[in-house]
Amino acid sequence: MKRAIIVSLRGAFFATKQSLRTGRLLRAWSRYARSARYSTIALAMTLVILASCAPMNLNAPAPVYDTGVDPNAWATIPAGSFLEGQFDHPASIDYDYQMMVTDVTVAQYVDFLNKALADGTLKVDGDRIVGYYPGDEFHGAKHEIHIDAGDYIIVPTNDPASRFTFGGNKFTVKTGWENHPMTNVSWFGAWTYCGYNGWRLPTELEWEKAARGSGDDRPFPWGYDIARNNANFYSSRDPFEDMSAFGSRTTPVGFYNGQTYGSYVTLNSASPYGLYDMAGNVWQWIGDVLPGFSDRFMHGGSKDIYDMDLRIWVRNSATPTYYSPGVGFRCARNP
Amino acid sequence: MQFIKDRFNYLFKSTKGLILVAIALIGLETALFGMLSGPMAEFGVRDVIVRVFKMDLIQAEREGRIIILYHSIAMAVIAIETYMITGLLKMKEFYKTAVRVLITVGYLFAMIFGMGFAYWGHNWALHGLYIAGLTLIFFAGVLLTIALWPWDKNYYQSDKSYARTKSGVDMERAAFFATALTTVISALFGAVPGSYYSNGFETFLAENVIRLPEKTAMQYSVIGHLHIMLALIAIMLTLIIGRWLNFKGILHKIAMPLIILGTIVINLGVWGVVTPLEPIAHMIIYVGATPAMLGALMLVIFGWDKFIREGVAGIQKPGSWQKFKALLHDPLRFGPLWQMVFMNFTVSGIGIFYAVRLDEIFRMWPHREERIELTGHWHVLSAIIATIILLYYGDVIGLKGKLRKLYGWAIILLSDLAFASVTIFETKRLFISEATQQPLVNTVMVLMDFGLGMLLVVLAMVMVWRLLDLFKKKGRWMAEAEHELSEEVK
Numbered sequence: 001m002k003r004a005i006i007v008s009l010r011g012a013f014f015a016t017k018q019s020l021r022t023g024r025l026l027r028a029w030s031r032y033a034r035s036a037r038y039s040t041i042a043l044a045m046t047l048v049i050l051a052s053c054a055p056m057n058l059n060a061p062a063p064v065y066d067t068g069v070d071p072n073a074w075a076t077i078p079a080g081s082f083l084e085g086q087f088d089h090p091a092s093i094d095y096d097y098q099m100m101v102t103d104v105t106v107a108q109y110v111d112f113l114n115k116a117l118a119d120g121t122l123k124v125d126g127d128r129i130v131g132y133y134p135g136d137e138f139h140g141a142k143h144e145i146h147i148d149a150g151d152y153i154i155v156p157t158n159d160p161a162s163r164f165t166f167g168g169n170k171f172t173v174k175t176g177w178e179n180h181p182m183t184n185v186s187w188f189g190a191w192t193y194c195g196y197n198g199w200r201l202p203t204e205l206e207w208e209k210a211a212r213g214s215g216d217d218r219p220f221p222w223g224y225d226i227a228r229n230n231a232n233f234y235s236s237r238d239p240f241e242d243m244s245a246f247g248s249r250t251t252p253v254g255f256y257n258g259q260t261y262g263s264y265v266t267l268n269s270a271s272p273y274g275l276y277d278m279a280g281n282v283w284q285w286i287g288d289v290l291p292g293f294s295d296r297f298m299h300g301g302s303k304d305i306y307d308m309d310l311r312i313w314v315r316n317s318a319t320p321t322y323y324s325p326g327v328g329f330r331c332a333r334n335p
Numbered sequence: 336m337q338f339i340k341d342r343f344n345y346l347f348k349s350t351k352g353l354i355l356v357a358i359a360l361i362g363l364e365t366a367l368f369g370m371l372s373g374p375m376a377e378f379g380v381r382d383v384i385v386r387v388f389k390m391d392l393i394q395a396e397r398e399g400r401i402i403i404l405y406h407s408i409a410m411a412v413i414a415i416e417t418y419m420i421t422g423l424l425k426m427k428e429f430y431k432t433a434v435r436v437l438i439t440v441g442y443l444f445a446m447i448f449g450m451g452f453a454y455w456g457h458n459w460a461l462h463g464l465y466i467a468g469l470t471l472i473f474f475a476g477v478l479l480t481i482a483l484w485p486w487d488k489n490y491y492q493s494d495k496s497y498a499r500t501k502s503g504v505d506m507e508r509a510a511f512f513a514t515a516l517t518t519v520i521s522a523l524f525g526a527v528p529g530s531y532y533s534n535g536f537e538t539f540l541a542e543n544v545i546r547l548p549e550k551t552a553m554q555y556s557v558i559g560h561l562h563i564m565l566a567l568i569a570i571m572l573t574l575i576i577g578r579w580l581n582f583k584g585i586l587h588k589i590a591m592p593l594i595i596l597g598t599i600v601i602n603l604g605v606w607g608v609v610t611p612l613e614p615i616a617h618m619i620i621y622v623g624a625t626p627a628m629l630g631a632l633m634l635v636i637f638g639w640d641k642f643i644r645e646g647v648a649g650i651q652k653p654g655s656w657q658k659f660k661a662l663l664h665d666p667l668r669f670g671p672l673w674q675m676v677f678m679n680f681t682v683s684g685i686g687i688f689y690a691v692r693l694d695e696i697f698r699m700w701p702h703r704e705e706r707i708e709l710t711g712h713w714h715v716l717s718a719i720i721a722t723i724i725l726l727y728y729g730d731v732i733g734l735k736g737k738l739r740k741l742y743g744w745a746i747i748l749l750s751d752l753a754f755a756s757v758t759i760f761e762t763k764r765l766f767i768s769e770a771t772q773q774p775l776v777n778t779v780m781v782l783m784d785f786g787l788g789m790l791l792v793v794l795a796m797v798m799v800w801r802l803l804d805l806f807k808k809k810g811r812w813m814a815e816a817e818h819e820l821s822e823e824v825k
Contacts, residue, residue: 247773
């Protein structure tokens with residue numbers, strides 16, 4: 001920026017000097033105008049580039065809302081057929097199962113971390129919490145990585161983007177984020193949480209049926225079209241988002257239930273079985289382990305992507321050690 | 336009536352007119368459909384466009400729509416290249432006319448009926464006409480390949496300063512022939528799975544299946560098809576630019592065999608993905624890409640050397656600065672070669688880095704991050720190809736003086752600003768975390784949109800000027816109708 005100003009001033013100086021010397025004011029002015037134009041462009045570009053270096057406040061204050069949706073509630077999904085995937089292939093699940101009505105919250109997960117750390121299920125390993133996983137069978141497929149039995153990351157302890165803090169032996173929820181979905185949790189962290197409570201991660205088929213229901217071929221849990229106040233996605237303009245500063249952030253679980261928060265009106269976006277946030281907010285880890293494929297799938301889209309990726313059948317995948325502020329999970333169980 | 340007849344003859348019978356129509360249609364299509372995604376969707380522009388134009392966008396059919404959109408633009412680009420080839424190279428008049436008629440009707444059908452089918456409800460008659468358009472383009476390709484047959488003695492090269500065999504076969508024509516032939520064959524690698532997947536509408540985008548551990552031959556075929564078609568369009572454009580700049584001499588003699596060899600080997604590698612050779616297909620592609628890119632490098636060296644020599648002619652002992660000024664003197668001639676060099680930073684370099692560090696870096700990212708990288712990679716390559724065509728087009732329409740410089744530099748600088756921003760965006764995870772990326776994302780988005788937006792504005796200004804020119808009795812179009820590209824080889 002400084003340089004651009006100097007260039008601009010230098011242009012003005014030389015132009016004035018020239019005009020005094022030659023008396024050809026018009027020509028000098030034209031040169032100055034050109035110089036000033038280039039300088040203005042340079043100045044604008046510099047400002048734009050400097051904006052990208054602006055520090056980000058990851059803990060910028062967020063509004064606190066009670067959605068009224070109980071994160072301890074479960075929905076029962078009855079056995080039966082439904083249309084699976086983008087191309088509506090007939091599929092069937094021949095047993096009843098239950099899924100959490102919301103994503104696992106930060107408060108719920110922090111409770112688990114404290115309990116599991118105390119009873120030795122989890123351990124501190126440097127700047128991460130680790131837990132045991134019995135390993136996957138290795139098939140030697142292309143790009144497959146070894147996942148042997150051993151300890152794997154559950155959550156990082158010092159990531160500033162996490163919505164909890166770790167004081168050496170105790171986890172605490174950052175104020176205001178209690179009812180937001182747990183993020184920065186690896187697949188191992190999600191798998192361990194569900195297993196610790198006697199539950200499991202849903203299979204891909206279970207997740208899809210829970211999101212879509214069995215009545216039709218809807219692309220979104222609530223129906224066929226998506227509006228900005230249906231779900232939390234990139235630039236959906238919810239009260240937790242500021243695209244000019246920190247970008248998109250999570251909304252409390254069950255936020256899109258038809259309530260009005262301040263002046264922000266949400267649409268009731270529950271799935272046919274009453275599950276919230278099955279599209280948007282955070283990607284949800286899926287339990288399936290495919291032979292020869294080390295990645296784990298995620299569904300539902302997140303606060304960080306465009307609406308098209310919120311369609312029920314859209315898959316994401318990552319290594320099971322991956323964690324991010326845009327990835328969470330919910331559990332399933334047999335009734 | 337004569338008024339319309341004259342304009343029609345210019346627009347649909349002359350090389351320059353045909354190119355103008357295709358560029359105008361691509362510009363319109365890009366401007367309109369570019370508003371349906373990315374930041375335009377974010378700003379709410381998409382919703383307005385959908386409402387105003389009464390589009391029918393079914394969520395489950397997004398992938399199919401996009402595939403038709405890509406194809407309709409690509410077909411117009413292939414048509415432009417075909418007009419250039421038929422305008423630059425010698426061939427029988429019958430072939431020239433037949434190829435042009437087929438490809439023009441073909442791309443117009445593909446564009447108009449394809450987009451009608453994809454975005455305005457599913458009228459299957461439109462789909463049929465879209466397929467008919469693609470078929471006509473395929474036949475045009477077959478005819479063009481026949482027309483380019485290099486072993487016809489009428490087309491032997493007698494001038495020894497060009498690459499030729501001992502018997503006189505023109506190696507440059509052979510390179511055009513090899514590229515056209517492999518393009519026609521590679522089109523089948525899209526046509527076969529295309530008819531398979533669209534039968535029931537189970538379409539997919541290649542970047543969405545890239546991580547599947549087990550891919551079918553049909554899926555591999557689609558992935559191979561999109562890579563090779565873009566590569567062949569780029570190789571053909573390199574040959575076209577070489578002809579326009581009258582590429583010759585020792586570098587020409589080295590480059591042409593390299594391009595022929597590279598083109599054939601790359602194609603063998605890509606075709607190999609649907610055979611048991613799949614595990615080593617990538618290696619074959621690298622082996623082919625190296626000579627092809629070396630051939631392009633020869634053209635860049637030749638061209639830049641030529642511009643400098645021409646620019647300093649008359650100066651007894653030119654200094655480095657004078658040579659540098661001479662190199663940059665004409666952006667329309669410097670630009671295409673510069674864009675080929677710039678492509679190495681934004682496409683080839685990134686692609687090679689990606690391939691080399693796939694398991695260590697990129698497969699550690701989530702699939703959606705990898706998808707951004709892949710999509711950015713080929714969008715930049717496609718757009719670079721478009722800018723090279725636009726730079727050549729600036730010369731074709733005879734831009735001179737300040738306007739020539741302004742148009743040329745605007746295209747180079749605005750597009751490179753956008754491409755550099757896309758490159759930063761697609762590789763951002765290498766140097767910034769997801770949680771702290773927003774300011775960087777905002778900046779590169781602004782630069783990207785500014786670069787591409789202004790580029791479209793420049794193009795729109797040229798198109799409006801050309802449209803107004805058509806209403807003049809003795810406009811520029813009259814002179815253009817008479818001139819052939821081969822007469823303007825520099």
